[in-house]
Amino acid sequence: MWFAIRLVCLSLFFICSVSTFALAENEELSEVDIQVLEAAIDDYRFSDFKAAIDKLLPLHQAYPANKAITETLGRSYEESAQTENALALYQEWLATIGNDHADETRFAWMGMANSLIKLQKQNSAISSLKQWVTYHPDDSVASTMYGSLLFQSHDYRASAQVWDGVLNQPQASASDKSAAHYFKALLAYMEGDMDAQQFHASECLKAEAEGAYAVSAKQLMTARPARKLGLNASLALEEYFTSNVELLPDFKAPSPGKKKSDTSTTTTLSLTYNFQRDLTLGYIFSGDFHAKRNDLDLAYHSLFGLWVNGEWFISPKYEYAQLGRVYLFQGGGADVGWTSEELRLSYGWRYKVFNKNYLATDLRMLGGYSNRLDVSNTWKIEGTGVETAARLNISDESTKGNATYAKSDSYRQVGAGAGVRWNYDRYQLGGDADYYFRKYREPLPGAFGPARDDSHPQISGNITWAPDLPLPTTFTLKAGWQKNKSNDTTKSYSEWRTGLSVNLMW
Known part of the structure; x- marks a missing residue:
């Protein structure tokens, strides 16, 4: 699906034939120079770009404003992979003629944008194409190139407006209409509008049944x-x-004296309402219910919103938790972050207020706040179905302590992890390894020795099967092990667990 997107910008520039070159300015040239120019054009047509450049450079120095010389030289630079020279030439020529947007300057604006794309200067390419399309909204080839770049830069609203414009152009080619419908279908897919997704995918195939976007459509x-x-x-x-x-x-x-092993059930219910324009409101309930130790049953409720604007997102949250069916804490906060296809950065802030009457050790009875920074990156190994990930998190939690001990449970934590997934047909095999180190700020009052510090390794693996059912359903077999090692022996523990889960969506 994404291969067609990467191709479009580099291919559109060469859609228009280069079999003719405007020689309207040849009257400025001497008869000898005209012959040299015509010979250079022949060299270009027969792909002898070095010979063309050697002939054209002296002509360009003598006639810097001549369109035919500049156009042939610029294309020769591009075809011989001298992209920086091509870009400098186009920019210089446009500056010479006052950055005019007349029809005959199209080659320079498009050539400049194409060179910027090759040099991975996407924002500059977008700016260049925007200038041209503003003066030439009926140029469907330039609009298609412009819309593709906007999509790749995650400016989805602006991209959608460009595609609407292409579809409203009577002179747009079948290829341009196919591209417009494809990107409209892809935008609908991302927004969750399945009717629009299927409509535009169908129209894409009608426009070009075997075109560049046919497989993805x-x-x-x-x-x-x-x-x-x-x-x-x-x-x-x-x-x-x-x-x-x-x-x-x-x-x-x-x-x-109480049994530590147990058979337990985890239930997670998620209800979300997705609005257009990337707004989501939702509720999540998650409960851990134990067969023997009901005093450790943990129930968690969360109300949240999520707003996405291109690569940025913000998600405010309200949280409420119960332990052993007794109110434990409530609080709120927000997550903000930035995502790309591979990289994700997020920062989360929370404030919690705990039950002041709850009788348990080390409970943060008077509440506190926490900060957490997460960084993760994923890589896909093309053609293998393998995806790898690496992650880093940094946490800082500050509390007011309880009525007896002040801030003894405030800590800083650094963690790192890695994961791998292998997808084959309807199966996924996955594994993860994580480790964090937690350092508490102060020892308990009256305690001897340093403040508490913990180290915590954790490994897990899973096999997931997604059968072809009317409702999207997955079955997952899981196994994992974790250990907390602390200089406070009462805080050291280890656990291994195995489980089977089923997930349904509708």
């Missing part, structure tokens, strides 16, 4: 949008066995 005819407009719901149920259910050392004291 056929995929879009049946692809399920990742984000569907309107009400969406998902339900996940996981049944798992754990060797140690007491994994809440900061919320609950260990219970000597």
Whole structure:
């Protein structure tokens, strides 16, 4: 699907034939120079670009404003991979003629944009094409090139406006209309409008059944949008066995003599309503329910919003939690971040207020705030179905402590991890390894020795199967191990668990 997008910008510039060159200014040249120019044009046509450049450079120095000389020299530079020379030539020529936007200057504006794309100066290319398209909105080839760049830079609204303009141009070619419908289908897919997605994918194929976008358009005819407009719901149920259910050392004291192994059920319900313009409102419930240790049942509720603007997002949240069916804490905050196809950066801030009457050790009874920075990057190995990821997180939590100890549970934490996924047909095999180090700021009052510090490795693996069912459904078999090693032995623990989960979406 994405291969066609990468091709379009570099190919559109050469759609127009170069078999004719405007020689309207030849009256300025001597008879000898005209013959040299015509010989250079022949060299270009027969792909002898070095010979063409050698002939044209002296002519360009003598006639810097001549269109035919500049056009032939610029194209020769481009074809011989002298992109920087081509860019400098086009910019110099346009400056010489006062950055005119007349029809006969099209080659320079398009050549400049094409050179900027090759030099990976996408924003400058967008600016160049915007100037040209503003004066020539009926130039469907330039508009297609412009819309493709806007899409790649994640300016989706501006891109959609360009495609609407292309489709409203009576003189637009079948290739241009095919591109416009394809990108409209892709935008609809991203927004979750499946009706528009299928309509534009169908129109893309009608415009060019075997065109550059045909294969991708056929995929879009049946692809399920990742984000569907309107009400969406998902339900996940996981049944798992754990060797140690007491994994809440900061919320609950260990219970000597009680069984630590348990069979548990995790239930996660997600309800979201997706609006147009990248706005989502939602509710999430997640509950951990244990067969033996009901005092450790943990229920979590969250209300959230999500607004996406191109590569940026912001998500305010409200959270409420219960432990053993008793109110534990409530709070709120927000996540803000930036994403690209491979890289994701996010910062989260939370403030929590804990139950002042909850009888448990180290409980942050008076609340506090936390900051967390996450960085992750993914890489896909083309043609293998393998995707790898690396991540880094930094956390800082400050609390007011409880009624007895002030700030003894404030800490800083640094973590890192890596993961790998292999996709084959309807199966996915995955594995993850993570490690964090946590340093507490102050020892408990009256305690001997340094403040508490923890190290925490964790590994996990899973196999997921996604059968072809009316509702999107996945089954996942999981296994994992984790260990917390602390200089405070009461805070050290380890656990391994295995489980089976099913996830349904509708």
